[in-house]
Amino acid sequence: MDAFTRLEAVAVPLDLPNVDTDRIIPARFLHKPTGPGYERYLFHDVRFDANGSEKPDFILNQAPYRAARILVAGDNFGCGSSREHAVWALHAHGFRAFIAPSFGDIFFGSCGKNGTLPIVLPAETVAGIRRQLHARPGATMVVDLPSQTVTGPDGARHDFAVDPFRKECLLTGQDEIALTLGHEAAIAAFEAKRDVESPWLVPGKRA
Amino acid sequence: MSVGVTMFDKIWRRHVVAEGLGEQVLLYVDRHLLHEGSGAAFDRLGGAGRRVRRPESCFATADHYVPTTARVAATAEEEIRGMVEGLARHTAELGISHFGLGDARQGIVHVIGPEQGLTQPGITLVCGDSHTATHGAFGALAFGIGSSEVEHVLATQCLWQKKPGVMRIRVDGARPFGVTAKDVILSVIARIGTAGGTGHAIEYAGSAISAMSMEERMTVCNMSIEAGARAGMIAPDETTFGYLEGRPHAPRGDMWERALAFWKTLPSDPGAAFDREVALDARAIVPTVTWGTSPQDALPITGRVPDPSATADPVRRASMERALSYMGLVPGTPLTEVRVDRVFIGSCTNSRIEDLRAVAAVVEGRRAVVPAMVVPGSGLIKRAAEAEGLDRIFTAAGLEWRDPGCSMCVGMNGDVGREGERCASTSNRNFEGRQGQGVRTHLMSPAMAAAAAVTGRLTDVRTLGALAGGA
Ligand code: SF4
Numbered sequence: 193m194d195a196f197t198r199l200e201a202v203a204v205p206l207d208l209p210n211v212d213t214d215r216i217i218p219a220r221f222l223h224k225p226t227g228p229g230y231e232r233y234l235f236h237d238v239r240f241d242a243n244g245s246e247k248p249d250f251i252l253n254q255a256p257y258r259a260a261r262i263l264v265a266g267d268n269f270g271c272g273s274s275r276e277h278a279v280w281a282l283h284a285h286g287f288r289a290f291i292a293p294s295f296g297d298i299f300f301g302s303c304g305k306n307g308t309l310p311i312v313l314p315a316e317t318v319a320g321i322r323r324q325l326h327a328r329p330g331a332t333m334v335v336d337l338p339s340q341t342v343t344g345p346d347g348a349r350h351d352f353a354v355d356p357f358r359k360e361c362l363l364t365g366q367d368e369i370a371l372t373l374g375h376e377a378a379i380a381a382f383e384a385k386r387d388v389e390s391p392w393l394v395p396g397k398r399a
Numbered sequence: 400m401s402v403g404v405t406m407f408d409k410i411w412r413r414h415v416v417a418e419g420l421g422e423q424v425l426l427y428v429d430r431h432l433l434h435e436g437s438g439a440a441f442d443r444l445g446g447a448g449r450r451v452r453r454p455e456s457c458f459a460t461a462d463h464y465v466p467t468t469a470r471v472a473a474t475a476e477e478e479i480r481g482m483v484e485g486l487a488r489h490t491a492e493l494g495i496s497h498f499g500l501g502d503a504r505q506g507i508v509h510v511i512g513p514e515q516g517l518t519q520p521g522i523t524l525v526c527g528d529s530h531t532a533t534h535g536a537f538g539a540l541a542f543g544i545g546s547s548e549v550e551h552v553l554a555t556q557c558l559w560q561k562k563p564g565v566m567r568i569r570v571d572g573a574r575p576f577g578v579t580a581k582d583v584i585l586s587v588i589a590r591i592g593t594a595g596g597t598g599h600a601i602e603y604a605g606s607a608i609s610a611m612s613m614e615e616r617m618t619v620c621n622m623s624i625e626a627g628a629r630a631g632m633i634a635p636d637e638t639t640f641g642y643l644e645g646r647p648h649a650p651r652g653d654m655w656e657r658a659l660a661f662w663k664t665l666p667s668d669p670g671a672a673f674d675r676e677v678a679l680d681a682r683a684i685v686p687t688v689t690w691g692t693s694p695q696d697a698l699p700i701t702g703r704v705p706d707p708s709a710t711a712d713p714v715r716r717a718s719m720e721r722a723l724s725y726m727g728l729v730p731g732t733p734l735t736e737v738r739v740d741r742v743f744i745g746s747c748t749n750s751r752i753e754d755l756r757a758v759a760a761v762v763e764g765r766r767a768v769v770p771a772m773v774v775p776g777s778g779l780i781k782r783a784a785e786a787e788g789l790d791r792i793f794t795a796a797g798l799e800w801r802d803p804g805c806s807m808c809v810g811m812n813g814d815v816g817r818e819g820e821r822c823a824s825t826s827n828r829n830f831e832g833r834q835g836q837g838v839r840t841h842l843m844s845p846a847m848a849a850a851a852a853v854t855g856r857l858t859d860v861r862t863l864g865a866l867a868g869g870a
Contacts, residue, residue: 208595209718214830219809222436223464223478237832266714268594271627272830273809274529275436276546297563297629298529302545313588319625354419355561368547369449372555375417375425376593378556382416382427383453392650392658393429395455 195341195365196337199288201261203345204251205322211265212272213299217281219273226277231284233292252285256330264321264333265292270299275339279306289335291342293318304358305368309335311342311352319347324374337362403668406634407565407600410540410665414523416557426560430517431552432526433459433488433495434508440527440549451493452556455576456535458517459490460498462507463811467774467801479812504662506777508531508801509747513617514777516646520635520662525552530747530827532623536616537643538635538665540600563598563629564674567667569605572681575859579757580615581749581825581844583679584609584622584688589697593678596628599675603633603665607681613642614753621748622827625694634666669786688734688857689720689829689842696829700736700847700859708732725831727819728841734857739843741816742767742852743834744798744845746808746826752783754825754845759789761849761860762796772799772814774806798852810835810854823851 221233239250246253252260263282269292270278279302282290288308293315303310313321324345325331331345337359342350361368372379391397417425437459444451451457461483483500490497498504504511509530512518520538525531527549534541548558567774568587588595601623608616616633623631640659643649650658685699696719707719707730723730728737744750744758758773759767773793775781781803790800807814808826813837816822822840825848826833829840841857850858 205719208721209714212693212828212830214828214833218832219811220810226439237836265837268597268627271593272529272624272828274527274543274545279545294597295626297597298543298545302547305545305547316619322541327856355423357423357559357561359418367553368559369447369551372425372551372557372559376555378417378425379427379452379555386427386429390429390521390658390661391517392654396592398648398650398654 193305193365193367195286196307196362198310198337199261199335200332201288202257202259202330203262203264203325204257204260205235205325206251206265207322209266210268210271213270213275213278213296214272216270216278217275219230222275222277226280226284230281232283234281254329259286261286262289262291262333264318264325264334265290267293267315269295271296274298276302276306279303279308283308291318291321303360307362307365309337309362311335313342313350313352317350403671404666405565405671405673406538406602406632406665407540410521410523411562413521414540418558422561423559424562425557427523428525428552428556428558429456429522430524431457432508432512432517432524433449433457433486433490433549434463434526434528435482436463436483437527437546437549438485440546440553441485441489442660443550444553446626449554451495451553454494457495457553457554458498458503458512459486460508460511461486463805463809465500465802465804466644466812467573467804467806467814477851495658503778503782504630505817506775506780507747507750507805508752509621510776510780512615513537513644514779516643516649517657519643519649520639521665525558529624530621532629532631533617533621533747535623535630535632536613536620537639538632538662538816540630540632542629563600565602566596566599566628566674566675566677567602567604569676570603570607570681571605571678572607572679573610574607574684577686577846578681578684579844579846580618582684582687583681584619585689585694585697585842586684586818587679588622588626588694589687590679591626593625593693593695594627596623596626599628600630600632601626603631604672608633609636611858612753614639614751617751618748622694625827628679635662686844686847686860688730688847690726690734691719692725692829692831693722694827694829694842696722697842698859702734702736704728704732704734704737727821734742735859738821738855739841739851739857739858740769740820741822742769742771742848743774743807743822743826744772744848745776745806747776748827749825749845750774750776750780752780755784755789758849759792761846761863762798762853763792765796765853767797767852768855769852770799771797772801772807775803777803807834809833823848823857
């Protein structure tokens with residue numbers, strides 16, 4: 193996994209609340225292979241018209257925001273379907289950090305597993321940052337994971353909370369499965385105990 | 400003084416394998432359900448040279464991409480067919496039970512887990528699908544996970560998790576005539592909002608919940624994710640045990656007695672503290688439909704399309720305006736005057752036998768005036784419905800009777816509506832484009848969807864008896 197430490201990049205504001213993962217990547221693209229061109233599916237039905245041409249009013253299609261790597265969203269960003277493809281499509285387009293007042297839980301969890309950082313800030317703060325980004329298209333922001341701070345376009349710094357486990361994984365680009373396999377003895381002991389305490393869950397011992 | 404423990408905490412504590420940094424714990428997973436969308440996880444696992452830790456704890460079925468007509472004919476595009484075939488190949492290689500096409504037990508993953516008795520009280524169960532909360536109806540801790548987590552569970556049978564808060568939603572009182580479990584959960588979501596349960600597991604309680612059948616409880620828990628919660632659960636009781644007894648994977652004999660004794664210890668203790676509590680009066684619930692593009696946009700069928708200009712919050716107003724424009728609705732229109740073009744009855748929310756009976760009761764002796772399809776949740780449900788003659792009632796009423804799968808709930812198999820069409824649907828999401836690009840979805844109960852099929856508009860099923868042809 194990519195590590196995440198510090199990111200200074202253009203940020204794009206997305207004002208709508210409840211942006212669901214169906215909108216981030218429609219279901220009909222979920223069987224498409226990831227890899228070159230995958231970014232094409234991101235926000236597909238709001239980004240392109242029926243002929244496949246860009247809709248100029250969609251903010252990601254506007255020149256100053258094209259290079260954005262930070263997305264500043266509304267409430268409940270990434271709600272709905274568990275599809276990790278939503279994170280993959282955002283990642284393919286270049287996004288590495290997401291800032292919102294709240295996120296869909298599964299989306300939030302999947303971000304960290306793909307080297308991207310979801311950040312929760314108070315609704316007022318996020319709305320203020322979005323206003324600045326509209327007023328100064330193409331403005332940059334800084335996301336610094338070691339110090340857990342976001343610097344807005346106006347230079348104001350905001351602290352954010354991050355789970356220490358997730359932080360460690362992101363900073364080091366840790367392979368989580370390898371980490372868990374390091375607990376092999378504990379898992380094996382747990383299984384032995386569970387199979388005795390709840391034998392009906394062991395196939396072949398149901399009766 | 401002893402402090403009461405919630406059902407959630409009892410199950411959580413029992414499954415902690417190790418503690419990690421901060422508040423993360425390594426949580427053991429008893430059952431892992433898989434579907435053909437899990438292909439990428441299998442590929443990555445194999446690519447990293449890792450093995451499946453406990454194949455006997457994994458169960459797979461094909462549901463999202465399977466065709467619901469012309470089962471044998473290779474109608475689907477090659478990439479889609481590859482997903483279904485890939486699952487069959489991966490599971491065969493790895494020794495994982497698979498209910499594939501051609502197996503009568505095949506069906507929607509959240510329908511067949513309970514049907515096979517795989518879903519049991521007190522277990523942890525995960526699946527790479529957000530509606531995994533359905534299984535919580537049995538007093539299990541069940542939640543949806545992303546593709547990376549699917550790979551993690553395959554390799555380790557565990558997940559790193561931070562304990563969520565626990566929220567109790569009490570629904571008390573008797574449901575009035577015509578009010579279903581779907582109306583209860585839509586009303587809950589309308590009340591707390593689509594982010595209302597974020598960061599929480601929900602325990603549904605109260606007399607209206609205990610009075611529900613298992614199938615109704617599954618409908619309620621299923622839509623926990625639409626309220627933002629990853630998990631929804633209901634305390635196991637005699638209804639739960641009655642449903643489970645004799646199912647293929649349920650314990651038997653002495654083992655049944657042992658399991659039962661344990662299951663009875665699971666309900667939350669009296670006095671257990673919840674992080675949040677919400678209460679609803681079932682007697683005040685009315686058959687409900689959604690008007691917008693978020694499940695929280697739900698209103699009693701007796702209502703009117705809302706007017707955004709009456710909303711003070713500018714963000715909410717803008718999102719309502721956008722939703723109404725997508726839905727092609729005019730504020731102030733009575734909901735019962737909204738015409739529909741198509742009806743979908745199915746999905747893991749409402750495709751079980753009781754749902755199909757409710758549909759048959761409404762359409763019997765009537766005629767659908769718009770295209771309508773009924774997609775059972777599993778092959779066994781399909782058989783049971785046919786044994787009861789429900790299929791003949793459907794086809795006589797002009798409804799299409801399909802093979803089991805997710806179908807038009809998500810449209811991945813090509814079952815979609817046309818741009819601009821309005822669909823009355825028993826599924827769980829009315830997001831933009833969910834049932835096909837530009838398709839407008841109204842969520843409702845099976846009885847209400849059946850009523851819409853025979854009238855061609857959103858209809859209060861309670862008034863249908865008075866219509867011509869009514870029973
Ligand atoms: S029926 Fe719909 S919600 Fe349920 S698993 Fe299938 S696609 Fe998901």
